[in-house]
Amino acid sequence: MREAFDLFLMHRQQAKVAHVLNERKLLPRGSKASKKLAWSKEGIGRILKSPIYAGFMMYGDELHPGEHPPLIEESSYRAAQAILAGTSRVVRWTGTNPDYVLRSLVRCALCGEMMCPGSTTKPSTGKTHRYYRCSRREKYGKDQCAGRPLPAAALEEFVVARISNATADGTLAERVAKHLETLTAGKGEDFGKLRAELAKKIAECSANASRLTEELVRLEGRARELVEQKLGVEADRLAASEQQLRDLERDAAELEIARKDHVWFVAALRDFAKVWVNMSPDNQGRFLRALIDKVVVDEGKGTCRVELIDFCAASGTKEAA
Numbered sequence: 484m485r486e487a488f489d490l491f492l493m494h495r496q497q498a499k500v501a502h503v504l505n506e507r508k509l510l511p512r513g514s515k516a517s518k519k520l521a522w523s524k525e526g527i528g529r530i531l532k533s534p535i536y537a538g539f540m541m542y543g544d545e546l547h548p549g550e551h552p553p554l555i556e557e558s559s560y561r562a563a564q565a566i567l568a569g570t571s572r573v574v575r576w577t578g579t580n581p582d583y584v585l586r587s588l589v590r591c592a593l594c595g596e597m598m599c600p601g602s603t604t605k606p607s608t609g610k611t612h613r614y615y616r617c618s619r620r621e622k623y624g625k626d627q628c629a630g631r632p633l634p635a636a637a638l639e640e641f642v643v644a645r646i647s648n649a650t651a652d653g654t655l656a657e658r659v660a661k662h663l664e665t666l667t668a669g670k671g672e673d674f675g676k677l678r679a680e681l682a683k684k685i686a687e688c689s690a691n692a693s694r695l696t697e698e699l700v701r702l703e704g705r706a707r708e709l710v711e712q713k714l715g716v717e718a719d720r721l722a723a724s725e726q727q728l729r730d731l732e733r734d735a736a737e738l739e740i741a742r743k744d745h746v747w748f749v750a751a752l753r754d755f756a757k758v759w760v761n762m763s764p765d766n767q768g769r770f771l772r773a774l775i776d777k778v779v780v781d782e783g784k785g786t787c788r789v790e791l792i793d794f795c796a797a798s799g800t801k802e803a804a
């Protein structure tokens with residue numbers, strides 16, 4: 484494996500690497516004396532492109548450190564990718580690029596799998612093109628799914644136009660606002676009361692604990708053991724109450740954030756056309772993920788269905804934008 488990378492960084496040609504390895508009789512795994520396999524240009528290409536040898540794993544469209552030790556240096560892997568990108572079109576997985584505002588929302592109509600962001604750069608022009616790609620087709624090949632990569636910009640424009648329409652009369656914003664209110668309604672009103680109760684409990688426990696500690700000094704034998712037990716119980720109660728108070732403060736903070744998010748989201752829905760163009764790509768993505776359940780694209784039939792999240796759970800129906 485390491486040999487293949489070293490040779491490629493030296494010769495910069497997959498065919499040359501295959502030739503040298505075959506000459507040196509460093510044959511692919513599975514070769515036996517009876518049935519000798521030989522390296523092909525494609526076989527070498529597969530090895531060079533696989534992140535596994537550099538100790539990475541693919542999860543969806545993202546490169547993550549794997550649990551296995553790397554067989555080659557990450558720098559060798561990256562260098563090989565750079566050379567490959569110059570000679571052939573290699574998909575660059577853009578797991579964190581915020582420009583893909585429909586990340587984790589697009590589904591392939593043919594197989595139902597997620598369509599993941601991945602860009603290619605044309606070697607002739609150096610221009611980068613963004614696509615959403617069927618993850619099934621990317622993982623298992625063209626014969627497993629015929630869903631072709633979708634140009635990202637056109638799809639994003641289409642979805643934004645749909646949302647522009649769906650939000651135009653303002654009723655969607657009102658419905659969402661009502662829905663979000665019911666989610667947090669009544670929550671947090673008792674925070675003050677709970678906080679006071681816990682503070683009182685904590686004070687009681689600590690007072691008991693210090694009284695028992697004082698008693699302990701004067702006691703010996705069986706009597707001392709009993710008081711020690713009591714002290715243990717008080718200490719546990721104190722720790723539990725303190726933990727409850729910390730949980731309560733965290734819930735209060737989360738609720739505060741949720742309410743602020745709701746306000747932001749509803750304001751953007753009310754004035755979508757104006758707000759959208761000024762939003763950062765990160766916020767555009769956040770907004771769309773809060774609004775859309777999924778986007779199902781069937782290029783063959785020329786259809787694109789934008790399904791919104793169900794904002795009135797009682798009726799149990801999905802809305803189509």
Ligand SMILES: [Zn+2]
Binds near residue numbers: 592593595618
């Ligand atoms: Zn597919």
